[in-house]
Amino acid sequence: MYQFDISGGTKPALYRDLLSALDALTADEPDGVANMANAAALLWEYLPGLNWAGFYRVIGGELVLGPFQGKAACIRIAIGKGVCGTAAATAETQRVDDVHAFPGHIACDAVSESELVVPILRDGVVIAVLDLDSPHPARFDDEDVVGCEAIARLLSLRL
Numbered sequence: 001m002y003q004f005d006i007s008g009g010t011k012p013a014l015y016r017d018l019l020s021a022l023d024a025l026t027a028d029e030p031d032g033v034a035n036m037a038n039a040a041a042l043l044w045e046y047l048p049g050l051n052w053a054g055f056y057r058v059i060g061g062e063l064v065l066g067p068f069q070g071k072a073a074c075i076r077i078a079i080g081k082g083v084c085g086t087a088a089a090t091a092e093t094q095r096v097d098d099v100h101a102f103p104g105h106i107a108c109d110a111v112s113e114s115e116l117v118v119p120i121l122r123d124g125v126v127i128a129v130l131d132l133d134s135p136h137p138a139r140f141d142d143e144d145v146v147g148c149e150a151i152a153r154l155l156s157l158r159l
Ligand code: SME
Pocket: 052, 073, 074, 077, 081, 082, 083, 084, 085, 104, 105, 106, 107, 108, 109, 112, 115, 131, 133
């Protein structure tokens, strides 16, 4: 069993703890699905105010649902569609304060109000996206973007 110290300090400190726990859990494990599963569990445990945390992988030119925490979600998303598909198509983080105002947002869970999707790149190519959803409007700020982009960089070679 793993026990992690969730400091309860500042948000950057929370992300530092999360990153270090994720590094420790994934460093010696070559299986990407196992690493995404533990990453989703850590994100769920560390970050308050989420209703979904997980991954979509680029497989056969589309996004396919990977390990996650939260309610069952849509399985396949076309590149360019929704928030996840936009992050995959642009290779840029998508922070959406109000999902209802995002054209083409795909509502997997009706309670979602805001969303953060961070692409995971390897050798400049998007191989997956990290997706966080929240029932609170504008749940994600610049510190969440910085923290989740650091997680995406760590996972780049561990998926
Ligand atoms: N809302 C996402 C779909 C994935 S679920 O949120 C888990 C989107 O618009 O791409």
